[in-house]
Amino acid sequence: MSTQDIPEEENLPAEQGAKDSGEVAVPADPFADPGVPPHELRIQDIDDKAARHSERVVATLFTVSMLATVGFIASFAALSVDKIIYVFPLGHVSALNFALGLCLAVALFSIGAGAVHWARTLMSDHEIVQERHPIEATPEARAQVFKDWQDGVADSSFGRRKLARNTLFGALALVPLSGIVLLRDLGPMPEDKLRHTKWAKGKRLMNQNTMQPLRPEDIPVGSLTFAMPEGMSEHDHDFQNQIAKAALMIVRIKPEDIKDKRSLDWSHHGIVAYSKICTHVGCPISLYEQQTHHVLCPCHQSTFDLADGGRVIFGPAGHALPQLEISVNAQGYLEAKGDFAEPVGPAFWERG
Structure with a gap:
Protein backbone atom coordinates (compact mmCIF):
# COMPACT_ATOMS: atom_id res chain seq x y z
CA MET A 1 0.00 0.00 0.00
CA SER A 2 1.40 3.43 -0.89
CA THR A 3 1.32 6.49 1.26
CA GLN A 4 -1.36 7.90 -0.97
CA ASP A 5 -3.68 5.04 0.12
CA ILE A 6 -3.20 5.77 3.90
CA PRO A 7 -5.93 7.96 5.38
CA GLU A 8 -4.78 11.49 6.13
CA GLU A 9 -5.09 11.11 9.90
CA GLU A 10 -2.74 8.09 9.90
CA ASN A 11 0.08 10.29 8.55
CA LEU A 12 -0.08 12.63 11.59
CA PRO A 13 2.47 12.42 14.45
CA ALA A 14 1.50 10.28 17.43
CA GLU A 15 0.85 13.30 19.65
CA GLN A 16 -1.28 15.02 16.97
CA GLY A 17 -3.17 11.83 16.27
CA ALA A 18 -3.86 11.32 19.98
CA LYS A 19 -4.98 14.92 20.26
CA ASP A 20 -7.42 14.58 17.35
CA SER A 21 -8.76 11.32 18.70
CA GLY A 22 -9.28 12.76 22.18
CA GLU A 23 -6.64 10.54 23.90
CA VAL A 24 -3.87 11.79 26.27
CA ALA A 25 -0.41 11.73 24.70
CA VAL A 26 2.35 10.01 26.73
CA PRO A 27 5.97 10.98 25.91
CA ALA A 28 8.28 8.08 25.23
CA ASP A 29 10.43 8.82 28.40
CA PRO A 30 8.97 11.60 30.61
CA PHE A 31 11.68 11.19 33.30
CA ALA A 32 14.77 10.93 31.17
CA ASP A 33 18.03 11.19 33.10
CA PRO A 34 19.70 14.39 31.96
CA GLY A 35 23.07 13.07 33.13
CA VAL A 36 25.89 14.98 34.74
CA PRO A 37 26.32 18.50 33.32
CA PRO A 38 29.59 19.18 31.53
CA HIS A 39 32.41 19.92 33.95
CA GLU A 40 33.55 23.52 33.94
CA LEU A 41 37.14 24.25 34.93
CA ARG A 42 37.77 26.84 37.61
CA ILE A 43 40.45 29.43 37.27
CA GLN A 44 42.45 27.61 39.95
CA ASP A 45 42.42 24.48 37.77
CA ILE A 46 44.16 26.22 34.88
CA ASP A 47 46.13 28.99 36.57
CA ASP A 48 48.70 27.96 39.17
CA LYS A 49 49.06 31.58 40.28
CA ALA A 50 45.36 31.70 41.16
CA ALA A 51 45.68 28.36 42.98
CA ARG A 52 48.56 29.69 45.07
CA HIS A 53 46.52 32.79 45.85
CA SER A 54 43.64 30.63 47.07
CA GLU A 55 46.03 28.63 49.22
CA ARG A 56 47.31 31.84 50.79
CA VAL A 57 43.74 32.93 51.52
CA VAL A 58 43.05 29.59 53.21
CA ALA A 59 46.27 29.81 55.21
CA THR A 60 45.42 33.39 56.23
CA LEU A 61 42.03 32.31 57.57
CA PHE A 62 43.59 29.49 59.56
CA THR A 63 46.24 31.86 60.89
CA VAL A 64 43.54 34.34 61.93
CA SER A 65 41.88 31.48 63.82
CA MET A 66 45.11 30.75 65.68
CA LEU A 67 45.56 34.43 66.57
CA ALA A 68 41.96 34.66 67.76
CA THR A 69 42.50 31.65 70.03
CA VAL A 70 45.61 33.28 71.48
CA GLY A 71 43.55 36.46 71.92
CA PHE A 72 40.90 34.44 73.75
CA ILE A 73 43.46 33.15 76.25
CA ALA A 74 45.11 36.57 76.60
CA SER A 75 41.74 38.26 77.22
CA PHE A 76 40.91 35.76 79.92
CA ALA A 77 44.20 36.46 81.67
CA ALA A 78 44.32 40.24 81.19
CA LEU A 79 40.75 41.53 81.56
CA SER A 80 38.93 41.89 84.86
CA VAL A 81 35.48 40.41 85.18
CA ASP A 82 34.31 43.72 86.67
CA LYS A 83 35.40 45.90 83.75
CA ILE A 84 32.41 47.30 81.81
CA ILE A 85 32.66 48.85 78.33
CA TYR A 86 30.17 50.38 75.89
CA VAL A 87 29.74 48.55 72.60
CA PHE A 88 27.27 49.80 70.01
CA PRO A 89 24.54 48.56 69.62
CA LEU A 90 24.84 46.20 72.61
CA GLY A 91 25.22 48.95 75.17
CA HIS A 92 27.23 48.43 78.36
CA VAL A 93 28.63 44.92 78.52
CA SER A 94 31.35 43.05 80.36
CA ALA A 95 34.67 43.61 78.60
CA LEU A 96 35.77 40.08 79.46
CA ASN A 97 32.63 38.41 78.11
CA PHE A 98 32.69 40.52 74.95
CA ALA A 99 36.36 39.77 74.27
CA LEU A 100 35.94 36.04 74.92
CA GLY A 101 32.87 35.79 72.71
CA LEU A 102 34.40 37.81 69.88
CA CYS A 103 37.70 35.89 69.87
CA LEU A 104 36.03 32.48 70.03
CA ALA A 105 33.59 33.43 67.24
CA VAL A 106 36.44 34.61 65.00
CA ALA A 107 38.47 31.47 65.74
CA LEU A 108 35.65 29.09 64.84
CA PHE A 109 34.43 31.13 61.85
CA SER A 110 37.91 31.34 60.37
CA ILE A 111 38.38 27.58 60.51
CA GLY A 112 35.01 27.03 58.84
CA ALA A 113 35.58 29.71 56.19
CA GLY A 114 39.04 28.39 55.45
CA ALA A 115 37.77 24.84 55.05
CA VAL A 116 34.94 25.97 52.74
CA HIS A 117 37.28 28.10 50.61
CA TRP A 118 39.71 25.21 50.34
CA ALA A 119 36.95 22.86 49.22
CA ARG A 120 35.53 25.31 46.64
CA THR A 121 38.79 26.45 45.08
CA LEU A 122 41.48 23.80 45.56
CA MET A 123 39.81 20.42 46.00
CA SER A 124 38.63 18.49 42.97
CA ASP A 125 35.04 19.36 41.98
CA HIS A 126 34.39 16.56 39.49
CA GLU A 127 30.94 15.02 39.82
CA ILE A 128 31.16 11.24 40.28
CA VAL A 129 28.29 8.89 39.51
CA GLN A 130 28.35 5.51 41.18
CA GLU A 131 25.74 2.80 40.98
CA ARG A 132 24.31 1.38 44.20
CA HIS A 133 25.73 -1.94 45.28
CA PRO A 134 24.88 -4.60 47.89
CA ILE A 135 25.54 -3.71 51.52
CA GLU A 136 28.23 -6.35 51.89
CA ALA A 137 31.23 -5.08 50.04
CA THR A 138 33.22 -7.38 47.82
CA PRO A 139 37.00 -7.44 47.95
CA GLU A 140 37.00 -5.52 44.70
CA ALA A 141 34.70 -2.87 46.22
CA ARG A 142 36.90 -2.52 49.28
CA ALA A 143 39.92 -2.15 47.07
CA GLN A 144 38.05 0.47 45.11
CA VAL A 145 37.20 2.36 48.33
CA PHE A 146 40.86 2.51 49.28
CA LYS A 147 41.72 3.65 45.79
CA ASP A 148 38.98 6.30 45.90
CA TRP A 149 40.33 7.48 49.26
CA GLN A 150 43.81 7.82 47.83
CA ASP A 151 42.42 9.60 44.78
CA GLY A 152 40.45 11.93 47.08
CA VAL A 153 43.56 12.75 49.06
CA ALA A 154 45.37 13.49 45.83
CA ASP A 155 42.48 15.58 44.47
CA SER A 156 42.22 17.58 47.69
CA SER A 157 45.86 18.68 47.32
CA PHE A 158 46.27 17.80 51.00
CA GLY A 159 49.76 16.49 50.48
CA ARG A 160 50.77 19.12 47.96
CA ARG A 161 49.36 22.23 49.63
CA LYS A 162 51.56 22.09 52.71
CA LEU A 163 50.99 25.70 53.77
CA ALA A 164 47.22 25.29 53.95
CA ARG A 165 47.53 21.85 55.56
CA ASN A 166 49.94 22.94 58.28
CA THR A 167 47.97 26.06 59.18
CA LEU A 168 44.81 23.92 59.37
CA PHE A 169 46.58 21.61 61.83
CA GLY A 170 47.66 24.64 63.86
CA ALA A 171 44.18 26.12 63.99
CA LEU A 172 42.56 22.81 64.96
CA ALA A 173 45.19 22.24 67.62
CA LEU A 174 44.73 25.65 69.25
CA VAL A 175 40.94 25.97 69.26
CA PRO A 176 40.41 23.29 71.96
CA LEU A 177 42.57 25.39 74.28
CA SER A 178 39.61 27.77 74.52
CA GLY A 179 37.56 25.06 76.21
CA ILE A 180 40.39 24.26 78.60
CA VAL A 181 40.73 27.91 79.57
CA LEU A 182 36.97 28.12 80.19
CA LEU A 183 37.39 25.55 82.96
CA ARG A 184 39.29 28.24 84.85
CA ASP A 185 36.06 30.30 84.87
CA LEU A 186 34.22 27.77 87.03
CA GLY A 187 35.18 29.88 90.01
CA PRO A 188 38.05 31.70 91.70
CA MET A 189 41.00 29.68 92.82
CA PRO A 190 40.70 29.00 96.56
CA GLU A 191 44.43 29.45 97.15
CA ASP A 192 44.72 28.97 100.94
CA LYS A 193 41.29 30.39 101.81
CA LEU A 194 39.94 26.97 102.70
Whole structure:
Protein backbone atom coordinates (compact mmCIF):
# COMPACT_ATOMS: atom_id res chain seq x y z
CA MET A 1 0.00 0.00 0.00
CA SER A 2 1.40 3.43 -0.89
CA THR A 3 1.32 6.49 1.26
CA GLN A 4 -1.36 7.90 -0.97
CA ASP A 5 -3.68 5.04 0.12
CA ILE A 6 -3.20 5.77 3.90
CA PRO A 7 -5.93 7.96 5.38
CA GLU A 8 -4.78 11.49 6.13
CA GLU A 9 -5.09 11.11 9.90
CA GLU A 10 -2.74 8.09 9.90
CA ASN A 11 0.08 10.29 8.55
CA LEU A 12 -0.08 12.63 11.59
CA PRO A 13 2.47 12.42 14.45
CA ALA A 14 1.50 10.28 17.43
CA GLU A 15 0.85 13.30 19.65
CA GLN A 16 -1.28 15.02 16.97
CA GLY A 17 -3.17 11.83 16.27
CA ALA A 18 -3.86 11.32 19.98
CA LYS A 19 -4.98 14.92 20.26
CA ASP A 20 -7.42 14.58 17.35
CA SER A 21 -8.76 11.32 18.70
CA GLY A 22 -9.28 12.76 22.18
CA GLU A 23 -6.64 10.54 23.90
CA VAL A 24 -3.87 11.79 26.27
CA ALA A 25 -0.41 11.73 24.70
CA VAL A 26 2.35 10.01 26.73
CA PRO A 27 5.97 10.98 25.91
CA ALA A 28 8.28 8.08 25.23
CA ASP A 29 10.43 8.82 28.40
CA PRO A 30 8.97 11.60 30.61
CA PHE A 31 11.68 11.19 33.30
CA ALA A 32 14.77 10.93 31.17
CA ASP A 33 18.03 11.19 33.10
CA PRO A 34 19.70 14.39 31.96
CA GLY A 35 23.07 13.07 33.13
CA VAL A 36 25.89 14.98 34.74
CA PRO A 37 26.32 18.50 33.32
CA PRO A 38 29.59 19.18 31.53
CA HIS A 39 32.41 19.92 33.95
CA GLU A 40 33.55 23.52 33.94
CA LEU A 41 37.14 24.25 34.93
CA ARG A 42 37.77 26.84 37.61
CA ILE A 43 40.45 29.43 37.27
CA GLN A 44 42.45 27.61 39.95
CA ASP A 45 42.42 24.48 37.77
CA ILE A 46 44.16 26.22 34.88
CA ASP A 47 46.13 28.99 36.57
CA ASP A 48 48.70 27.96 39.17
CA LYS A 49 49.06 31.58 40.28
CA ALA A 50 45.36 31.70 41.16
CA ALA A 51 45.68 28.36 42.98
CA ARG A 52 48.56 29.69 45.07
CA HIS A 53 46.52 32.79 45.85
CA SER A 54 43.64 30.63 47.07
CA GLU A 55 46.03 28.63 49.22
CA ARG A 56 47.31 31.84 50.79
CA VAL A 57 43.74 32.93 51.52
CA VAL A 58 43.05 29.59 53.21
CA ALA A 59 46.27 29.81 55.21
CA THR A 60 45.42 33.39 56.23
CA LEU A 61 42.03 32.31 57.57
CA PHE A 62 43.59 29.49 59.56
CA THR A 63 46.24 31.86 60.89
CA VAL A 64 43.54 34.34 61.93
CA SER A 65 41.88 31.48 63.82
CA MET A 66 45.11 30.75 65.68
CA LEU A 67 45.56 34.43 66.57
CA ALA A 68 41.96 34.66 67.76
CA THR A 69 42.50 31.65 70.03
CA VAL A 70 45.61 33.28 71.48
CA GLY A 71 43.55 36.46 71.92
CA PHE A 72 40.90 34.44 73.75
CA ILE A 73 43.46 33.15 76.25
CA ALA A 74 45.11 36.57 76.60
CA SER A 75 41.74 38.26 77.22
CA PHE A 76 40.91 35.76 79.92
CA ALA A 77 44.20 36.46 81.67
CA ALA A 78 44.32 40.24 81.19
CA LEU A 79 40.75 41.53 81.56
CA SER A 80 38.93 41.89 84.86
CA VAL A 81 35.48 40.41 85.18
CA ASP A 82 34.31 43.72 86.67
CA LYS A 83 35.40 45.90 83.75
CA ILE A 84 32.41 47.30 81.81
CA ILE A 85 32.66 48.85 78.33
CA TYR A 86 30.17 50.38 75.89
CA VAL A 87 29.74 48.55 72.60
CA PHE A 88 27.27 49.80 70.01
CA PRO A 89 24.54 48.56 69.62
CA LEU A 90 24.84 46.20 72.61
CA GLY A 91 25.22 48.95 75.17
CA HIS A 92 27.23 48.43 78.36
CA VAL A 93 28.63 44.92 78.52
CA SER A 94 31.35 43.05 80.36
CA ALA A 95 34.67 43.61 78.60
CA LEU A 96 35.77 40.08 79.46
CA ASN A 97 32.63 38.41 78.11
CA PHE A 98 32.69 40.52 74.95
CA ALA A 99 36.36 39.77 74.27
CA LEU A 100 35.94 36.04 74.92
CA GLY A 101 32.87 35.79 72.71
CA LEU A 102 34.40 37.81 69.88
CA CYS A 103 37.70 35.89 69.87
CA LEU A 104 36.03 32.48 70.03
CA ALA A 105 33.59 33.43 67.24
CA VAL A 106 36.44 34.61 65.00
CA ALA A 107 38.47 31.47 65.74
CA LEU A 108 35.65 29.09 64.84
CA PHE A 109 34.43 31.13 61.85
CA SER A 110 37.91 31.34 60.37
CA ILE A 111 38.38 27.58 60.51
CA GLY A 112 35.01 27.03 58.84
CA ALA A 113 35.58 29.71 56.19
CA GLY A 114 39.04 28.39 55.45
CA ALA A 115 37.77 24.84 55.05
CA VAL A 116 34.94 25.97 52.74
CA HIS A 117 37.28 28.10 50.61
CA TRP A 118 39.71 25.21 50.34
CA ALA A 119 36.95 22.86 49.22
CA ARG A 120 35.53 25.31 46.64
CA THR A 121 38.79 26.45 45.08
CA LEU A 122 41.48 23.80 45.56
CA MET A 123 39.81 20.42 46.00
CA SER A 124 38.63 18.49 42.97
CA ASP A 125 35.04 19.36 41.98
CA HIS A 126 34.39 16.56 39.49
CA GLU A 127 30.94 15.02 39.82
CA ILE A 128 31.16 11.24 40.28
CA VAL A 129 28.29 8.89 39.51
CA GLN A 130 28.35 5.51 41.18
CA GLU A 131 25.74 2.80 40.98
CA ARG A 132 24.31 1.38 44.20
CA HIS A 133 25.73 -1.94 45.28
CA PRO A 134 24.88 -4.60 47.89
CA ILE A 135 25.54 -3.71 51.52
CA GLU A 136 28.23 -6.35 51.89
CA ALA A 137 31.23 -5.08 50.04
CA THR A 138 33.22 -7.38 47.82
CA PRO A 139 37.00 -7.44 47.95
CA GLU A 140 37.00 -5.52 44.70
CA ALA A 141 34.70 -2.87 46.22
CA ARG A 142 36.90 -2.52 49.28
CA ALA A 143 39.92 -2.15 47.07
CA GLN A 144 38.05 0.47 45.11
CA VAL A 145 37.20 2.36 48.33
CA PHE A 146 40.86 2.51 49.28
CA LYS A 147 41.72 3.65 45.79
CA ASP A 148 38.98 6.30 45.90
CA TRP A 149 40.33 7.48 49.26
CA GLN A 150 43.81 7.82 47.83
CA ASP A 151 42.42 9.60 44.78
CA GLY A 152 40.45 11.93 47.08
CA VAL A 153 43.56 12.75 49.06
CA ALA A 154 45.37 13.49 45.83
CA ASP A 155 42.48 15.58 44.47
CA SER A 156 42.22 17.58 47.69
CA SER A 157 45.86 18.68 47.32
CA PHE A 158 46.27 17.80 51.00
CA GLY A 159 49.76 16.49 50.48
CA ARG A 160 50.77 19.12 47.96
CA ARG A 161 49.36 22.23 49.63
CA LYS A 162 51.56 22.09 52.71
CA LEU A 163 50.99 25.70 53.77
CA ALA A 164 47.22 25.29 53.95
CA ARG A 165 47.53 21.85 55.56
CA ASN A 166 49.94 22.94 58.28
CA THR A 167 47.97 26.06 59.18
CA LEU A 168 44.81 23.92 59.37
CA PHE A 169 46.58 21.61 61.83
CA GLY A 170 47.66 24.64 63.86
CA ALA A 171 44.18 26.12 63.99
CA LEU A 172 42.56 22.81 64.96
CA ALA A 173 45.19 22.24 67.62
CA LEU A 174 44.73 25.65 69.25
CA VAL A 175 40.94 25.97 69.26
CA PRO A 176 40.41 23.29 71.96
CA LEU A 177 42.57 25.39 74.28
CA SER A 178 39.61 27.77 74.52
CA GLY A 179 37.56 25.06 76.21
CA ILE A 180 40.39 24.26 78.60
CA VAL A 181 40.73 27.91 79.57
CA LEU A 182 36.97 28.12 80.19
CA LEU A 183 37.39 25.55 82.96
CA ARG A 184 39.29 28.24 84.85
CA ASP A 185 36.06 30.30 84.87
CA LEU A 186 34.22 27.77 87.03
CA GLY A 187 35.18 29.88 90.01
CA PRO A 188 38.05 31.70 91.70
CA MET A 189 41.00 29.68 92.82
CA PRO A 190 40.70 29.00 96.56
CA GLU A 191 44.43 29.45 97.15
CA ASP A 192 44.72 28.97 100.94
CA LYS A 193 41.29 30.39 101.81
CA LEU A 194 39.94 26.97 102.70
CA ARG A 195 42.62 26.59 105.36
CA HIS A 196 41.83 29.80 107.26
CA THR A 197 38.79 31.21 109.01
CA LYS A 198 38.02 34.38 110.98
CA TRP A 199 39.16 32.72 114.18
CA ALA A 200 42.44 34.01 115.59
CA LYS A 201 44.25 34.17 118.90
CA GLY A 202 42.44 36.41 121.40
CA LYS A 203 39.09 36.59 119.55
CA ARG A 204 36.20 36.15 121.94
CA LEU A 205 33.44 33.61 121.32
CA MET A 206 30.22 35.51 120.54
CA ASN A 207 26.80 33.93 121.05
CA GLN A 208 25.35 33.78 117.54
CA ASN A 209 21.83 34.48 118.80
CA THR A 210 22.46 37.32 121.29
CA MET A 211 25.72 38.64 119.76
CA GLN A 212 27.12 38.83 123.31
CA PRO A 213 30.49 37.41 124.42
CA LEU A 214 30.27 34.08 126.19
CA ARG A 215 31.45 33.27 129.69
CA PRO A 216 32.01 29.70 130.95
CA GLU A 217 29.01 30.02 133.25
CA ASP A 218 26.79 30.72 130.24
CA ILE A 219 27.24 27.12 129.06
CA PRO A 220 25.64 24.51 131.33
CA VAL A 221 26.42 20.80 131.09
CA GLY A 222 24.50 19.14 128.28
CA SER A 223 23.70 22.35 126.40
CA LEU A 224 24.54 23.16 122.78
CA THR A 225 25.49 26.76 121.97
CA PHE A 226 26.38 28.27 118.59
CA ALA A 227 29.08 30.92 118.38
CA MET A 228 31.02 33.01 115.91
CA PRO A 229 34.21 35.10 116.09
CA GLU A 230 34.25 38.53 117.64
CA GLY A 231 34.20 41.31 115.05
CA MET A 232 31.92 39.64 112.53
CA SER A 233 28.58 41.22 111.60
CA GLU A 234 25.63 40.00 109.58
CA HIS A 235 25.92 43.22 107.59
CA ASP A 236 29.40 42.39 106.29
CA HIS A 237 29.41 41.86 102.52
CA ASP A 238 31.14 38.49 102.89
CA PHE A 239 29.40 37.39 106.08
CA GLN A 240 27.83 34.28 104.54
CA ASN A 241 31.15 33.12 103.09
CA GLN A 242 32.96 33.64 106.37
CA ILE A 243 30.35 32.15 108.70
CA ALA A 244 30.22 29.06 106.47
CA LYS A 245 33.76 28.33 107.66
CA ALA A 246 33.81 29.89 111.14
CA ALA A 247 30.49 28.63 112.55
CA LEU A 248 31.18 27.03 115.91
CA MET A 249 29.23 24.77 118.29
CA ILE A 250 30.07 24.66 121.98
CA VAL A 251 29.08 21.98 124.49
CA ARG A 252 30.01 21.34 128.07
CA ILE A 253 30.95 17.79 128.97
CA LYS A 254 32.17 16.52 132.31
CA PRO A 255 35.97 16.37 132.04
CA GLU A 256 36.02 12.74 133.16
CA ASP A 257 33.75 11.85 130.20
CA ILE A 258 36.14 13.27 127.59
CA LYS A 259 38.03 10.35 126.05
CA ASP A 260 40.48 12.19 123.78
CA LYS A 261 43.44 13.80 125.56
CA ARG A 262 43.88 16.59 123.00
CA SER A 263 40.19 17.43 123.26
CA LEU A 264 40.59 17.73 127.01
CA ASP A 265 43.72 19.89 126.69
CA TRP A 266 42.00 22.19 124.18
CA SER A 267 38.87 22.59 126.31
CA HIS A 268 38.18 24.76 129.33
CA HIS A 269 36.76 22.82 132.28
CA GLY A 270 34.97 20.49 129.90
CA ILE A 271 33.79 23.17 127.46
CA VAL A 272 34.75 21.98 123.97
CA ALA A 273 34.35 23.89 120.72
CA TYR A 274 34.03 22.18 117.36
CA SER A 275 33.30 23.31 113.83
CA LYS A 276 29.59 23.29 113.07
CA ILE A 277 30.21 22.36 109.43
CA CYS A 278 29.79 18.69 108.55
CA THR A 279 32.83 17.14 106.91
CA HIS A 280 30.68 15.30 104.35
CA VAL A 281 29.12 18.02 102.13
CA GLY A 282 29.20 21.02 104.45
CA CYS A 283 25.72 20.97 106.03
CA PRO A 284 25.34 22.78 109.38
CA ILE A 285 25.15 20.39 112.32
CA SER A 286 22.44 21.20 114.85
CA LEU A 287 21.26 17.99 116.57
CA TYR A 288 22.93 17.09 119.90
CA GLU A 289 22.30 14.07 122.14
CA GLN A 290 23.59 15.00 125.57
CA GLN A 291 23.60 11.45 127.02
CA THR A 292 25.99 10.10 124.38
CA HIS A 293 27.66 13.44 123.48
CA HIS A 294 26.89 12.68 119.82
CA VAL A 295 25.97 15.30 117.23
CA LEU A 296 24.03 14.39 114.09
CA CYS A 297 24.11 16.05 110.70
CA PRO A 298 20.50 16.34 109.46
CA CYS A 299 21.42 16.07 105.79
CA HIS A 300 22.91 12.56 105.57
CA GLN A 301 22.98 11.41 109.19
CA SER A 302 26.72 11.58 109.72
CA THR A 303 27.29 11.22 113.47
CA PHE A 304 30.24 12.57 115.45
CA ASP A 305 31.38 11.91 119.02
CA LEU A 306 32.32 15.21 120.70
CA ALA A 307 33.70 13.35 123.73
CA ASP A 308 36.20 11.56 121.51
CA GLY A 309 37.79 14.25 119.37
CA GLY A 310 34.75 14.75 117.12
CA ARG A 311 35.48 11.50 115.30
CA VAL A 312 32.98 9.98 112.87
CA ILE A 313 31.05 7.04 114.30
CA PHE A 314 28.38 6.74 111.59
CA GLY A 315 27.55 8.04 108.13
CA PRO A 316 29.38 9.15 105.01
CA ALA A 317 31.56 11.89 106.54
CA GLY A 318 35.20 11.35 105.77
CA HIS A 319 37.00 12.81 108.77
CA ALA A 320 36.46 14.19 112.28
CA LEU A 321 35.14 17.64 113.08
CA PRO A 322 37.97 20.18 113.55
CA GLN A 323 38.30 21.40 117.13
CA LEU A 324 39.03 24.99 118.16
CA GLU A 325 41.36 25.44 121.12
CA ILE A 326 39.81 27.81 123.67
CA SER A 327 40.62 29.41 127.02
CA VAL A 328 39.36 32.26 129.25
CA ASN A 329 40.82 35.78 129.11
CA ALA A 330 41.46 38.14 131.99
CA GLN A 331 37.91 39.50 131.84
CA GLY A 332 36.45 36.00 132.18
CA TYR A 333 35.27 35.59 128.59
CA LEU A 334 35.86 32.54 126.42
CA GLU A 335 38.37 33.23 123.66
CA ALA A 336 40.12 31.34 120.88
CA LYS A 337 43.80 30.50 121.15
CA GLY A 338 44.17 30.46 117.38
CA ASP A 339 42.48 29.21 114.25
CA PHE A 340 41.35 25.65 113.56
CA ALA A 341 44.33 23.34 113.25
CA GLU A 342 42.95 21.87 110.00
CA PRO A 343 40.56 22.99 107.24
CA VAL A 344 36.88 22.84 108.12
CA GLY A 345 34.16 21.26 106.01
CA PRO A 346 34.34 18.61 103.29
CA ALA A 347 37.59 17.18 102.00
CA PHE A 348 39.16 18.68 98.88
CA TRP A 349 41.86 17.43 96.57
CA GLU A 350 44.62 19.68 97.94
CA ARG A 351 44.01 18.64 101.51
CA GLY A 352 46.96 16.79 102.94
